[in-house]
Amino acid sequence: MLPLIVGVIVCIIAGLYIYVRWNFGTLEKLGIPVVEHHPLLGSIKEIYGEPGGLYDTQWMRKYGPVFGVYEGREPQIYVCDADLIRLICVKDADHFNGKRILDFGDPLLNEMPDFQPLEKWKLLRQFLTPAFTTAKVKVMSVVMREATADYIANIKKTIRASNKRVYEKIPIDESVHTMLTDLITRCCFSIRISANSDADNEFAQIVKDVVNPPARTSNMALLHWSYVFTFLRKFVPAHFNPEAAQKWRKVFKQMIEERRRSGEKKNDIMDMCVEWMERLDAPKMKEAKFSEMTLICQGLVFFFAGQDQISTLIATTIYHIATNPEIAKKAYAEVDEVFAKHDGKLEHEHLTELVYLNACLSESLRLYPFFHKTERVCTKDWSNEEHGLHIKKGMTVILPVWAANRNAEYNVDPDTYDPERWMPENKDKMNPYTSTSFGFGPRSCTGKRFSTEAMPLVTAYMLKELKFVGRKDSELKFTAGGPMFAPHDAIYLDVMERTLEKVPSQMG
Numbered sequence: 001m002l003p004l005i006v007g008v009i010v011c012i013i014a015g016l017y018i019y020v021r022w023n024f025g026t027l028e029k030l031g032i033p034v035v036e037h038h039p040l041l042g043s044i045k046e047i048y049g050e051p052g053g054l055y056d057t058q059w060m061r062k063y064g065p066v067f068g069v070y071e072g073r074e075p076q077i078y079v080c081d082a083d084l085i086r087l088i089c090v091k092d093a094d095h096f097n098g099k100r101i102l103d104f105g106d107p108l109l110n111e112m113p114d115f116q117p118l119e120k121w122k123l124l125r126q127f128l129t130p131a132f133t134t135a136k137v138k139v140m141s142v143v144m145r146e147a148t149a150d151y152i153a154n155i156k157k158t159i160r161a162s163n164k165r166v167y168e169k170i171p172i173d174e175s176v177h178t179m180l181t182d183l184i185t186r187c188c189f190s191i192r193i194s195a196n197s198d199a200d201n202e203f204a205q206i207v208k209d210v211v212n213p214p215a216r217t218s219n220m221a222l223l224h225w226s227y228v229f230t231f232l233r234k235f236v237p238a239h240f241n242p243e244a245a246q247k248w249r250k251v252f253k254q255m256i257e258e259r260r261r262s263g264e265k266k267n268d269i270m271d272m273c274v275e276w277m278e279r280l281d282a283p284k285m286k287e288a289k290f291s292e293m294t295l296i297c298q299g300l301v302f303f304f305a306g307q308d309q310i311s312t313l314i315a316t317t318i319y320h321i322a323t324n325p326e327i328a329k330k331a332y333a334e335v336d337e338v339f340a341k342h343d344g345k346l347e348h349e350h351l352t353e354l355v356y357l358n359a360c361l362s363e364s365l366r367l368y369p370f371f372h373k374t375e376r377v378c379t380k381d382w383s384n385e386e387h388g389l390h391i392k393k394g395m396t397v398i399l400p401v402w403a404a405n406r407n408a409e410y411n412v413d414p415d416t417y418d419p420e421r422w423m424p425e426n427k428d429k430m431n432p433y434t435s436t437s438f439g440f441g442p443r444s445c446t447g448k449r450f451s452t453e454a455m456p457l458v459t460a461y462m463l464k465e466l467k468f469v470g471r472k473d474s475e476l477k478f479t480a481g482g483p484m485f486a487p488h489d490a491i492y493l494d495v496m497e498r499t500l501e502k503v504p505s506q507m508g
């Protein structure tokens with residue numbers, strides 16, 4: 001009996017060993033360099049370790065612009081070459097029109113557009129694309145200005161309440177993030193939440209809670225092994241907070257119902273939701289499993305697709321302005337000049353005049369996008385002789401945004417924050433596929449127009465009214481955020497009103 005039991009155990013272990021390592025060797029056969037990896041876990045430990053985008057950058061520098069990585073047992077091709085990115089995302093996009101269908105452990109969150117089967121994603125794209133037409137964004141620009149004015153007024157209140165006339169140690173990233181809940185709610189749903197600094201506001205709180213899971217997993221071993229044995233994912237705490245997602249479902253459904261009952265038209269996202277609610281019974285919607293839940297999730301997408309991204313980019317830009325006198329001098333001078341030219345007001349048409357400020361934001365966008373990678377799944381075998389690359393159907397191609405944007409072939413001194421590279425005389429020489437932060441082609445970001453309006457507008461108004469000053473503890477430190485996100489520690493600055501600018505910098 002004992003030999004039989006031992007035999008069965010040995011067979012099970014051998015079977016598991018073969019299963020775990022089954023895909024190893026796939027990437028090597030493609031003739032591309034492959035990142036050294038753990039014999040069972042692939043490179044998942046590294047992917048979850050340091051800030052992910054920095055790991056990818058180190059790999060690119062060691063292995064070149066195209067290399068293979070095993071995410072657990074899944075083989076993936078990382079591409080940081082501009083021409084290949086163009087081919088995969090744009091020219092031959094019909095060979096790469098998939099993304100992986102991921103499970104976030106909640107039926108609502110599983111409706112996010114990036115992670116849907118092809119037919120459903122096409123419908124979602126039809127829903128999302130009209131949200132930010134040029135005409136709509138122009139109207140939203142006015143609303144953005146109002147939200148920003150209220151935010152600045154709140155900051156000024158705190159400054160005036162302080163004896164030193166300084167709002168000391170403002171966590172500028174969190175502060176802008178909270179303000180964006182208000183700005184997005186006003187622009188997309190025509191709702192004014194009471195005070196944008198009021199973190200207890202129910203709406204703001206729900207949105208905040210969704211992206212803050214109750215407990216991040218401390219059991220890293222479980223997390224790592226779940227990339228090898230996928231059934232273990234059930235035991236890993238969700239990336240998002242399912243309880244808050246439930247609350248969102250209730251609140252957003254009520255909002256749609258109220259708008260439907262009132263018959264009001266505000267030309268916003270809520271109108272689009274009401275309109276699409278009527279279409280849910282159509283056969284093609286049913287076939288694609290496009291449901292009420294799908295629509296309710298899209299409401300949430302307007303927050304979590306943009307809020308972290310936009311707040312990180314505004315905050316990091318302000319951090320560089322606050323801590324670099326040369327950059328500050330140019331940015332403030334330009335903002336003052338443009339406002340003076342337009343009688344103290346900045347409208348949609350004037351944003352392109354902020355050449356230097358837009359260059360600063362583009363540089364933050366190059367270096368610090370919150371989603372540090374995106375992907376395509378190959379849906380038809382694809383070959384390119386010039387690049388000597390053959391990709392089989394089913395293989396995941398990763399576009400490691402941080403690494404690709406730091407490719408020294410296209411950027412001099414790629415790790416340095418240097419807005420000058422985005423000034424017209426330099427920008428015009430750039431290959432557009434070297435700056436990957438919004439993605440490219442049919443699956444690219446639908447929020448680009450909204451973001452490129454909000455970022456310069458909010459930042460310019462903040463600089464017009466407020467002086468940001470670096471502190472001894474001001475730091476820009478990115479932390480590990482798993483395979484997709486690039487979170488950072490709080491960015492502390494001091495802020496004062498520009499008319500009361502006498503308080504000295506605490507830097508150095």
Ligand code: HEM
Pocket residue numbers: 113114115125128301302303305306307309310313369370371373374375401436437438439440441442443444445446447448450451
């Ligand atoms: C600076 C701000 C933003 C950045 C850097 C950014 C970046 C990205 C990236 C890299 C992707 C994947 C693209 C690809 O795979 O080619 C994406 C997708 C997406 N983004 Fe954004 N995003 C931003 C703001 C927004 C905003 C404000 C919204 C508002 C709704 C939004 C909505 C979406 C949606 C819905 C998708 C999925 C598109 C699809 O799968 O078809 N994004 N974004």
